[in-house]
Amino acid sequence: MRVTRLASVAGLLLLAVPGVALAAGGPQDWAMNLREPASPVMEQLTSFHNLLLWITGGIVALVTVLLLVVIVKFNAKANPTPSRNAHNTLIEVVWTVVPVIILVVIAIPSFRLLYFMDRVEEPEMTLVVRGYQWYWGYEYPDQQIEEYSSFLVEDENLQPDQLRLLSVDNPIVLPVDTDIEILVTAGDVLHSFAIPNLGLKTDAVPGQTNHTWTRITEPGTYYGMCSELCGTGHGYMPIEIRAVSRAAFDDWVEQQVAGRELAEPPVLLTRDYDPASAGDASRIARAGQ
Ligand SMILES: [Cu+2]
CATH class of the missing domain: 2.60.40.420 (Cupredoxins -  blue copper proteins)
Incomplete structure (x- = not known):
């Protein structure tokens, strides 16, 4: 668990605050991130959360870079005669297929986790x-x-x-x-x-x-x-x-x-x-x- 926690962006932030430990149970001073998992469900929720954090972080970084490129390269001063292209098949395919792949990558563990959380086969x-x-x-x-x-x-x-x-x-x-x-x-x-x-x-x-x-x-x-x-x-x-x-x-x-x-069996x-x-x-x- 420690490894996945450190892998998360919030986990990296945690390193910047010395002396912080996420012990089980109660509240902690300066605590960040999710609670220390104490069940298989919470362990999986935490790693799913970390996966999503990486994906959203990557999307934010990509969009930021693209915006900066546009601002620098294609402003009126740097690019006085704009291109008149209206279509680019390759780019259109890429920006359709890549989000679909990302959604599938999210959906598969998401559904698996939903069913895992739903019920246990033979409760003790x-x-x-x-x-x-x-x-x-x-x-x-x-x-x-x-x-x-x-x-x-x-x-x-x-x-x-x-x-x-x-x-x-x-x-x-x-x-x-x-x-x-x-x-x-x-x-x-x-x-x-x-x-x-x-x-x-x-x-x-x-x-x-x-x-x-x-x-x-x-x-x-x-x-x-x-x-x-x-x-x-x-x-x-x-x-x-x-x-x-x-x-x-x-x-x-x-x-x-x-x-x-016990007078009567418990009421269910x-x-x-x-x-x-x-x-x-x-x-x-x-x-x-
Ligand atoms: Cu209440």
Whole structure:
């Protein structure tokens, strides 16, 4: 990854700022470029981004050179008698075919990536994400963990290791190196579940289940935010993921399950999902503070 990052134009700019490191997870001083990839999808998004940067950079450079040539060689002083040519077959073929080739070069990896991001063949576990005004609910149907709420940690309650507007009371806990299917929906209005390090951004739509997936390659804490304007608390519903080893995840699951009685199997999402049952009034009131 390091090589492709340095290969990008923005990556070269990064070299000019000493002491800058793009660590996983939270915000960085003077950070540039995309986040450090922590999933195969984000790795591919980053290299696709770098490819596009080279292509657009080349086009900008070519057009700039052509403009300069025209300005210098063909101004009225340098070229008093202009040519009266109206057609040049070779040039016309070239400026039609070359853009087509460029578009094909872009389209092939673009479509391949779109399908790669769409779904994973055989997910090892499922995470259900529900957006609410203004917090998130997470449910682990395979682990029998019922939905729990995840609220922003307010400024006055921040611990030294927590980040303002990013840390939450109950983060998502996920194992690394596991294909995880993520089902995203909402209980009230549109939200969007977005984690830059993982290359995730999926709309949370009431009454509809959207589907995405991830495979976290590096243990760590990753942050994201709701990315669909959803009301006055939109800026106050961050997402925090703790990516841990499989063993640590299993321990966490055991604790979660031991801590409560599971009366019914977890409710899964249906097309006629009832927003009225999505959360009680006290939770919504708390979120609105
Ligand atoms: Cu939102």
